[in-house]
Amino acid sequence: MSGMMAAGRSRMFIPLRPRALSQQRTLLAGLAAAFAVTLLCILLLLSSLPAASSPPPRRRHDIDTTSRTARSPPAHCGAMSASLGEFGDMMVSMLPRDLAFTAFVPSPESFRRVLRLRHNDSAAGLKASDDTYAVISRVLGFSAVPLRLRSGDVALRGTARLLDLDSVSGLKVHAWRDVDGALVVNGVRSECVDIVRDETVVHVMAGVLMDAEFERSLSLQN
Missing domain, CATH: 1.20.5 (Single alpha-helices involved in coiled-coils or other helix-helix interfaces)
Structure with a gap:
């Protein structure tokens, strides 16, 4: 079974x-x-999708953004591209040509009004020339920062944190742009901006950048 x-x-x-x-x-x-x-x-x-373009590489310590300001530059800024004046050209010539710098150079009127430098001072003799060179080299230390900075790279005041830099002499440099687009550095407004000399970007200022000690020494001389 x-x-x-x-x-x-x-x-x-x-x-x-x-x-x-x-x-x-x-x-x-x-x-x-x-x-x-x-x-x-x-x-x-996936093969039908367009290829994404990679962003262009940026060089270190080199800001290449094209500057744009709301106001048009003064008429004399075209001439400034060729010559910054006797003392402005002397000041920029003290910087290395092959290194990146930004120089906030006083206008010819600022050299005369604030620093009491005139054209004849550089040709009045050895002592005057030495004094002129010493003053300009001291101002250069306050006015030069070791990077390239165009006006368009600086934010409008109130839209972002102010740009804080150190000059080659250690002076704290604070930069912003006003509502009209003018570059302002330590309270001094620009007259002409983005003038390129070799590796240096020059901004011509309607005043002089300096520390308190140098300002006191100028007031004693005057």
């Missing part, structure tokens, strides 16, 4: 095994085909 039941079970289960394996293989083949089609669609979609 038990032998007949075992034989019946064998006859029932043996035919089902090949059918189950066949269904499983069909299912796996279908999943693989669906995955292959999906992957092909993704690759075709």
Whole structure:
């Protein structure tokens, strides 16, 4: 009796095994085909997208943004590109030509009014020339920072944190742009901006940058 039941079970289960394996293989083949089609669609979609352009590299310590100001420059700024005046040219010539600097150079009127330097002072003799050179080199220390800074790289006042720099002599230099676009440095407004001399960017200022000690010495002389 038990032998007949075992034989019946064998006859029932043996035919089902090949059918189950066949269904499983069909299912796996279908999943693989669906995955292959999906992957092909993704690759075709990615290949049709435009390639993203990489941002241009920026040079260290070199700011190349083109400056734009709300006001138009004064008429004499065109002549300033050729000559900063006798003392302005002397001041810029003291800087290395192959290193990046920004110089806030006093205007010719500021050299005369604030520093009491006149054209004849540089030709009046050795002593006058030495004094003139000493004054200009001292002012250069207050007015030069070791990087290239165009006016358009300075934020409008009230829209961002003020730009804080150190001059080559250690004077703290604070720069911003006024609502009319004029560059202002330590409270001194610019007259002409973004004049390029070799690796130096020159901004002509309607005044002189100086520390308190140098300002006191000038007041004693006057």
